[in-house]
Amino acid sequence: MLVPFLIMLREGLEAALIVGIVAGYLSRSGRGDWMPAVWIGIFLAVALALFTGAGLQLASAEFPQRTQELFESGVGFVAVIILTSMVLWMRRAARSLKVELQGSIDAALSGSRGKGLALVGLVFFAVAREGLESVFFLLAIFQQSPGASGPLGALLGLFVSALLGYGIYIGGVRLDLGRFFRWTGVFILFVAAGLLAGALRHLHEAGLWNHLQTVAFDLSPVLPTDGLVGSVLSGLFGYMADPTIGELLAYVAYLVVTLPLFLKPATPRPAAGPSMLRRAGNVR
Template identity: 80%
Template structure:
């Protein structure tokens, strides 16, 4: 329950901040009349995420066992890619997302025709990205944690993120967003490592991965995966009571690489731009 709650709290807060930036900028620039277009974009994005999630869930219910294992492995791998890219993208874009959104709003509303559609599209794609990320993550988590706890945790995270987003927009709550996204980013990468190891096991059970299957340790008698503590550790860290060599290797390798990329200092945008300009000048001079 805690894992989907924290993930959806982060995803929901990202979406809420995007909507808050758009709504606040429209209000400050005297263009609040365009807010219905914002709500239409949000509605369409949520509808798309629900449609995709329901479609994948219904389709997977009809699969035979081997195909079901392959589907769960594919969903887990997609979730790992999506979560990793989201965390690394937010690390780079956090400082400039407000200015880029405001510039996109100005561009969307500057034309004489189709301004409403342009604004709907802007909000739709911004929110749909968060929604589709959430769909693949939740599918992977729900497959590993059947029952009502995971969906309830996800709903709780969405509800709290909506309240926090509104409170931030109204100015009643101030969060250290840099610290929030940093710690939740680390947590998400740990969860993604567990999903990656679990996907490798699903590939083995589907008959597609049969190497590095030696059991590293067997804690089934001491700390079983289906016990109370084991269930919590499995949900938080991808704990397995009998990990295979390949599963442990991909867990450690992924976590080492992902945390290194995530925790390294972010170069100031001006320095990156200057480096790119210098590289372009040098390339032109050598021609």
């Protein structure tokens, strides 16, 4: 329950911040009458994410065992790619996201025709990106940890993120977003490492990966995955009591590559040109 909660808290807060930036800029620039287009974009993005998730879940229920293992492995690999790109993208884009969104709004509303559709499309693609990311890695997590607690945690995380996003928008909540995204980013990378190892296991069970299958160690007698501590570690970090050498190598290699990329200091951005300075001046 904790992993879906934290992931949806982060994803939901990202989407809420994007919507808050758009809504706040429209209000401050005297274009608040365009807010219905924002809500239409949000509704369409949420509908796309829900239909995609439901479709994938229903399709997988009809698969035979080997195909089911292949499907779960594929979802796991896609989830790892999406999680990694999302974390690294947010690290790079966080500082310029507000200015870039506001510039996109100005461009969308500057045309003589199709202003509403352009704004709907802007919000739709921004929110749909977060929604589709959530669909894939929630599917991967639910497959590894079936039960009602996962969906309940995801819904709770989404609800809390909506409350936080609204509080930030009206100014009632002060949150160190840089620190929040940094620490949740580290957590998500550990989750992705566990999903990668789990996807490799599904690939083996489908009969397509039979290398490095020697068990590296077996902690089942002292720390089983069905115990309290083991289940928490499994849910949070993808802990396996008896990983194979291949799964352990995949887990460690992924973290060795991604953690330094994520934690290294951000490269200073080039000095803003006159057009960017004029746009940034509108933020105040």
